[in-house]
Amino acid sequence: xxxxxxxxxxxxxxxxxxxxxxxxxxxxxxxxxxxxxxxxxxxxxxxxxxxxxxxxxxxxxxxxxxxxxxxxxxxxxxxxxxxxxxxxxxxxxxxxxxxxxxxxxxxxxxxxxxxxxxxxxxxxxxxxxxxxx
Amino acid sequence: xxxxxxxxxxxxxxxxxxxxxxxxxxxxxxxxxxxxxxxxxxxxxxxxxxxxxxxxxxxxxxxxxxxxxxxxxxxxxxxxxxxxxxxxxxxxxxxxxxxxxxxxxxxxxxxxxxxxxxxxxxxxxxxxxxxxx
Numbered sequence: 270x271x272x273x274x275x276x277x278x279x280x281x282x283x284x285x286x287x288x289x290x291x292x293x294x295x296x297x298x299x300x301x302x303x304x305x306x307x308x309x310x311x312x313x314x315x316x317x318x319x320x321x322x323x324x325x326x327x328x329x330x331x332x333x334x335x336x337x338x339x340x341x342x343x344x345x346x347x348x349x350x351x352x353x354x355x356x357x358x359x360x361x362x363x364x365x366x367x368x369x370x371x372x373x374x375x376x377x378x379x380x381x382x383x384x385x386x387x388x389x390x391x392x393x394x395x396x397x398x399x400x401x402x
Numbered sequence: 403x404x405x406x407x408x409x410x411x412x413x414x415x416x417x418x419x420x421x422x423x424x425x426x427x428x429x430x431x432x433x434x435x436x437x438x439x440x441x442x443x444x445x446x447x448x449x450x451x452x453x454x455x456x457x458x459x460x461x462x463x464x465x466x467x468x469x470x471x472x473x474x475x476x477x478x479x480x481x482x483x484x485x486x487x488x489x490x491x492x493x494x495x496x497x498x499x500x501x502x503x504x505x506x507x508x509x510x511x512x513x514x515x516x517x518x519x520x521x522x523x524x525x526x527x528x529x530x531x532x533x534x535x
Contacts, residue, residue: 278518293426293435300433302426305489317514348514352502356438358510369485377491381450381481385411 279310283355289325290357294368297346297360303368304376306335308357313348320345322359339400341365365395372397412443416488422458423490427501430479430493436501437509439468441490446481453478455492472533474498498528505530 282290289307296303306324308316312332315323322343326333336342347360369376371393378391415423422440429436439457441449445465448456455476459466469475480493502509504526511524 278514278520281520291424291438293438295433295435300428302428302435302491305424305426305484349510350512350514350520351438351509352504352506352511353509354512354520356509358435371485373485376484376486376489377482378485379483379487381411381483387411387414387483387487 279314281354282310282313282350282357283353284310285355289327290355292322292324292357292359294322294343294359294361294363296363296368298362301375302377303361303363303374306333313357316345316359317348322361336364339365339367339370341367341400343368367394367400370397370401372400412447414487415443415446415483415490416486417443418488422460423488425455425457425490425492427455427476427492427494427496429496429501431495434508435510436494436496436507439466446490449478449492450481455494469497472498472500472503474500474533476501500527500533503530503534505533 284290288309292306292308294304307327309325312323312325322335322345324333324335342364344362345359349358366374372395373391373393378389379387380390382388417423421442425439425441427437440460442458445456445458455468455478457466457468475497477495478492482491499507505528506524506526511522512520513523515521
């Protein structure tokens with residue numbers, strides 16, 4: 270008997286020595302890269318099952334259902350895996366239009382300037398105080 | 403005296419315990435996420451100086467000027483840093499239209515199917531045998 274597919278696809282992912290895989294979340298409609306996080310095996314399995322992004326929080330050392338506090342859930346439209354099977358790309362719909370804990374659309378709001386500095390170039394959409402109550 | 407900006411912006415990056423930062427390469431014109439790699443401090447500095455993506459190859463343990471063998475250079479149009487200053491996003495022009503060593507446009511060519519499998523969904527643009535001679 271072969272293992273069920275539901276296990277095999279998870280085995281094909283090349284988990285790192287901490288059992289994690291890097292994950293890029295990209296907004297499907299705009300193409301904007303919104304955030305970067307990590308998943309363990311259970312997080313990826315539950316993401317596929319529920320259709321909502323569930324990451325592994327390395328700082329809190331627990332599963333992190335994105336939006337669980339803020340309401341800024343990520344609906345997963347597509348899951349991609351790279352050529353080495355060690356990086357995941359999610360194509361998502363970002364509920365509320367805000368992925369970043371700073372209240373911005375994307376986490377990648379600092380831009381390098383040629384003078385050798387980082388400039389904040391994207392606006393805060395919603396004050397974090399009004400997001401995390 | 404303050405340190406020159408050319409050093410300070412590199413110090414603002416939160417390098418991991420191996421002195422690396424994850425890097426996402428996104429095609430500026432299409433929005434396609436093409437690949438994921440790593441940079442150390444020197445790689446990021448040289449990327450900014452030269453305007454071409456220079457990564458740190460973890461397997462070869464050396465700087466890797468993307469396209470050095472294939473010719474598939476990545477012209478860097480913009481460098482972004484995330485909210486925690488520990489992930490870099492490059493907006494690039496992909497010379498030759500091929501980022502992946504398999505000869506595909508993007509490395510993220512495997513798509514998860516609801517039946518529990520990964521399907522290759524993007525075509526090989528150019529045979530790797532004709533890229534790496």
